[in-house]
Amino acid sequence: EDKVVQSPLSLVVHEGDTVTLNCSYEVTNFRSLLWYKQEKKAPTFLFMLTSSGIEKKSGRLSSILDKKELFSILNITATQTGDSAIYLCAVEARGSGGSNYKLTFGKGTLLTVNP
Amino acid sequence: DGGITQSPKYLFRKEGQNVTLSCEQNLNHDAMYWYRQDPGQGLRLIYYSQIVNDFQKGDIAEGYSVSREKKESFPLTVTSAQKNPTAFYLCASSIIKGEREKLFFGSGTQLSVL
Numbered sequence: 001e002d003k004v005v006q007s008p009l010s011l012v013v014h015e016g017d018t019v020t021l022n023c024s025y026e027v028t029n030f031r032s033l034l035w036y037k038q039e040k041k042a043p044t045f046l047f048m049l050t051s052s053g054i055e056k057k058s059g060r061l062s063s064i065l066d067k068k069e070l071f072s073i074l075n076i077t078a079t080q081t082g083d084s085a086i087y088l089c090a091v092e093a094r095g096s097g098g099s100n101y102k103l104t105f106g107k108g109t110l111l112t113v114n115p
Numbered sequence: 116d117g118g119i120t121q122s123p124k125y126l127f128r129k130e131g132q133n134v135t136l137s138c139e140q141n142l143n144h145d146a147m148y149w150y151r152q153d154p155g156q157g158l159r160l161i162y163y164s165q166i167v168n169d170f171q172k173g174d175i176a177e178g179y180s181v182s183r184e185k186k187e188s189f190p191l192t193v194t195s196a197q198k199n200p201t202a203f204y205l206c207a208s209s210i211i212k213g214e215r216e217k218l219f220f221g222s223g224t225q226l227s228v229l
Contacts, residue, residue, distance in 0.1 A: 040222075041203075043205070043218075043220045045219075102160065102173075103160070104157075105150075
């Protein structure tokens, strides 16, 4: 069974702090790892990672994948109150017997940024 | 604007009642998905469909049913067989090829049992 484990499950920081969110996985036939931000209701896409060691960056957010050690981190620098959200990690892998690819989500990290 | 519309935002179910959650997309996406989100849990896949008139069970399909009669629509019925239906339900869609992994989500439906 595919597993995706995120840590920490929740985190409280002050504005301006830098945070690192972790995502480790155990899947067969890995294809990609994705990060989503869920502020109120609908998760929105942040990054998709397929290759080890290549950092994806968007403003103050960045993410990197280590396919050897089977984990990814999401960094947020100079946090703002608007960064408060649940951050979801998902891994896409092909099912057994060559069946369709499927996404497995972690439980998410609830980030709270206080002013 | 293109997007995914879920309705209603809030839904209450009585014991023994079937309820249907609506999901409509105008993104011309082939694939549509239903996820369930419980507090402290990740998103769990209920059903998905990659083509009209075809759908597959996800990890927690028991007590749910779907249909895909039109490309734009993928309604989810929570049947009376689902004994613990209280949860947040998210519908999503994606293209099949290329950037298939980029799911686009609706705003969700919160289902509660009376």
